[in-house]
Amino acid sequence: MDETPTGPTGETEAEVRATATAPQKGTVTQRAIERIKGMISEGLLEPGQRLPTERDLAAQLGISRSSMREAIRALTVLGVLEARHGSGIYVTRLEAGDLLETFGVVADLTRGPRLVELLEVRRILESTATALAAARITPDRLAAVEKHLTAMNATDDPEEILAHDLAFHREIAVAAGNETMAAILDGLSSRTFRARVWRGYQEEGAFARTRREHAAIFRALAARDPEAARAAAAAHVGEVEEWLRSQVGPS
Structure with missing residues (x-):
């Protein structure tokens, strides 16, 4: 450790x-x-x-x-x-990421209903970033996204899935071409933050569902369809958000 x-x-x-x-x-x-x-x-x-x-x-x-x-x-x-x-x-x-690094600390320390609020923010920003990426992504960046999707599909190891999930979304955030948004998303999507959610979420049989959701995001990126990309990303984060709401109860 x-x-x-x-x-x-x-x-x-x-x-x-x-x-x-x-x-x-x-x-x-x-x-x-x-x-x-x-x-x-x-x-x-x-x-x-x-x-x-x-x-x-x-x-x-x-x-x-x-x-x-x-x-x-x-x-x-x-x-x-x-x-x-x-x-x-x-x-x-x-640089933009230097001051925004604090978001990662906040995400790592937050508990309960406030964790749901952070996921709400992430859903809004990530769906926007994914829509931008669909319009701006380069062939090389798209290939990098596909590489992490393929790796996620090839393993059942939670740690490997978590690592490729994180890398998948980081590639998309960078492809959006907005450094400030990417820095905020990086903080709101820290490994510690994702791991805490994954520990419970994986027990709900979420691997198959999250693979389908990532595949839908990739298809929208490959099709250069911003609105489909926005919807796929919002649905993906929204699934986790709704699951987390059911765990923490009313605020």
Whole structure:
């Protein structure tokens, strides 16, 4: 079993990230986080730029150094800032997936009715991405999707099916040509998230059904039919969503 990385106080990396993403609303630290994010979005702090010292930035924002330290720690954990040993704190040069990686942490830690909500979001985005992919997919990317479909059909091993299921949908998300959407879907479709659903779903005899659903998605992609692709993807995620609703009960 893989070792889970832990922070200096013994928290797992996911727990540190979860804490960082949800500071108490209205606290001084939260306001400091929002101010720093605002400075970045307004161009007052540029990617790659070194932040003022903790003391100077705290004075500039009119808060204590301890609150500033917590704000910087939270933004560093999220990847918005980076600490360079002996040099200081810098604004990260971010790609779309860097900030959106937090979605994966949220998906991995979510339980109960909130898990259903995440599947609702995934159904909406994945059906859109699949429709876009049907219009934009290249022959090479389509061949990669087919390779994972064939591999899923050739095994009854849950771990192998899970791996190819994940790769199948990632290829489609990339084929859609929207990096931000692909990054969000990657977070909402993390291996941990899918594995938690699969553990129960496979007990319902879902392998044959999910193979049929993946085949329908592939046929729509091969036919370059966006609306058929949208419907097939929505039906696929919708099946899992409805099963999960039956497991968690009313919210």
